[in-house]
Amino acid sequence: MSLELTRGEMLRHENFIGGKWLDAVEGNRYAVTNPATQATLAQVANSSAADARAATDAAARALPAWRDRLPRERAQVLNRWHALIIENAEDLARIMSMEQGKPLAEARGEVAYGASYVAWFAEEATKIHGDIIPQTQRGKRMSAIKEPIGVVAAITPWNFPLAMIARKIAPALAAGCTVVAKPAEDTPLTALALAALAQEAGLPDGVLNMISAARDEGIAAVADWLADDRVRKITFTGSTAVGKHLARASAGTLKKLSLELGGNAPFIVFEDADLDAAVDGLMAAKFRNGGQTCVCPNRIYVHRAVFERFAALLAARVSALHVGPATDAKAQIGPMINERAIEKIAKHVDDAVAHGARVLAGGKRLNELGPNYYAPTVLADANEQMVLCCEETFGPVAALFRFDSEGEVIRLANDTPFGLAAYFYTNDVRRIDRVARRLEVGIVGINEGAVASEAAPFGGVKESGYGREGSKYGLEDYLSIKYLCQGGLD
Ligand code: SIN
Numbered sequence: 001m002s003l004e005l006t007r008g009e010m011l012r013h014e015n016f017i018g019g020k021w022l023d024a025v026e027g028n029r030y031a032v033t034n035p036a037t038q039a040t041l042a043q044v045a046n047s048s049a050a051d052a053r054a055a056t057d058a059a060a061r062a063l064p065a066w067r068d069r070l071p072r073e074r075a076q077v078l079n080r081w082h083a084l085i086i087e088n089a090e091d092l093a094r095i096m097s098m099e100q101g102k103p104l105a106e107a108r109g110e111v112a113y114g115a116s117y118v119a120w121f122a123e124e125a126t127k128i129h130g131d132i133i134p135q136t137q138r139g140k141r142m143s144a145i146k147e148p149i150g151v152v153a154a155i156t157p158w159n160f161p162l163a164m165i166a167r168k169i170a171p172a173l174a175a176g177c178t179v180v181a182k183p184a185e186d187t188p189l190t191a192l193a194l195a196a197l198a199q200e201a202g203l204p205d206g207v208l209n210m211i212s213a214a215r216d217e218g219i220a221a222v223a224d225w226l227a228d229d230r231v232r233k234i235t236f237t238g239s240t241a242v243g244k245h246l247a248r249a250s251a252g253t254l255k256k257l258s259l260e261l262g263g264n265a266p267f268i269v270f271e272d273a274d275l276d277a278a279v280d281g282l283m284a285a286k287f288r289n290g291g292q293t294c295v296c297p298n299r300i301y302v303h304r305a306v307f308e309r310f311a312a313l314l315a316a317r318v319s320a321l322h323v324g325p326a327t328d329a330k331a332q333i334g335p336m337i338n339e340r341a342i343e344k345i346a347k348h349v350d351d352a353v354a355h356g357a358r359v360l361a362g363g364k365r366l367n368e369l370g371p372n373y374y375a376p377t378v379l380a381d382a383n384e385q386m387v388l389c390c391e392e393t394f395g396p397v398a399a400l401f402r403f404d405s406e407g408e409v410i411r412l413a414n415d416t417p418f419g420l421a422a423y424f425y426t427n428d429v430r431r432i433d434r435v436a437r438r439l440e441v442g443i444v445g446i447n448e449g450a451v452a453s454e455a456a457p458f459g460g461v462k463e464s465g466y467g468r469e470g471s472k473y474g475l476e477d478y479l480s481i482k483y484l485c486q487g488g489l490d
Helices: 049-068 071-087 089-100 104-127 163-175 188-200 215-227 240-249 275-291 304-319 339-354 406-414 429-438 471-476
Strands: 015-017 020-022 029-033 040-045 131-133 141-148 151-155 178-182 208-210 231-237 256-260 265-269 297-303 358-361 377-380 397-403 421-425 443-446 479-486
Touching: 015 049, 015 188, 040 188, 049 141, 049 151, 049 178, 049 208, 049 215, 071 089, 071 104, 071 163, 071 188, 089 104, 089 188, 104 163, 104 471, 151 163, 151 215, 163 178, 163 188, 163 231, 163 471, 178 215, 188 208, 215 231, 215 240, 231 240, 240 256, 265 275, 265 406, 275 297, 275 304, 275 397, 275 421, 297 304, 297 406, 304 358, 304 377, 304 397, 339 377, 339 397, 397 406, 406 429, 429 443
Parallel strands: 151 178, 151 231, 178 208, 231 256, 265 297, 265 421, 297 397, 377 397, 421 443
Antiparallel strands: 015 020, 015 208, 029 040, 131 141, 141 479, 358 377
């Protein structure tokens, strides 16, 4: 499979600003490569602060008219966009699997997942209600109305090139905001194709603007948005370090922020769990997207009484995973995104082995497939001295820790600055309630490994960030409340 598309025009190389496809102001480009082969897929605009500024100008100009559209009219555009995403799903999936590396079946799944946010927020657009506040004084009427927050800057990661940008842009547009967006350096092509479909759906010029940039230039472009007081909100998915930088750097103009950051999720298997179900849940949660997911379990705690049995079941399943490029129809795990990612995974595994981990599956690079492949790995006897206990590995490595009691495992699970997701397996109903309440996270999977849904609030606590995406709560993040107090009434 190459980048042969039914509609070649889906592959865009330019920025999308004010309804026009434009080269970067300074004329620079950079190469987007296929992580499976390192071949160049496209040369895209390498934007600077000047492009970021032009995008903000366009978004600010488009705001009044878009904000004043009836919610139903905004919903109609979102529904047309959704229909076009579904119609062009195969092209989107191909572009995504080529630039990101995930197997084609998974890329198709991500197109459906991302599209579900567009359909969801099309419906939510028509449900933005305010309140009439019960009177406290005669002659006065008080009410609260909700208004779009303004121009939103969306900065998205490479691991879900379509779903992450869709679940930021769709609620922003539904709320009546306009958007400037920068997809990740490694994976701009899917996002640009999505912007082309939004244009085809009839989104007015300037309502959505998108620029691409390589690493350093991207930092400069985003810095322009951070300093610009017309940008009223930043929505970001990525690392905690970058999230903290965005919070600090946007303080000058006090922007609203939604930050979906690092996870280091615990996955707990209690002694009374259905072990087959727990293995199924772990396979789904851990090996989705090759382990490159913020909600991936990173620390797997297994009760001592079932540890060896669980480890053996898991190792058998992981050893059977088929690794290969998106062109291989059998592939379940693709290449990692880049050299930095593969080096981090190798470092974590080597450090774990040096600290006493037993390798039950994998544990090595697969250089015979290409430079960015790592074998799906199971490590037993993990402990707190290992780097992977406190840092997210972001790769196909399942590290198993032993525990003895519920109190101990809750303490261990919460012993991290992060709090995005946690999972646990048990058949004890009272324990379900107890453990779910005590875990310090934003998302809990209970006897379930696949937690994401457009209808559910996605987001974390502690250093995993704040704000929620998806669900009715996801829309609130793009609205501000205005209080109206009318006096002089009878
Ligand atoms: C993420 O990795 O940030 C998002 C994963 C998801 O939507 O499930």
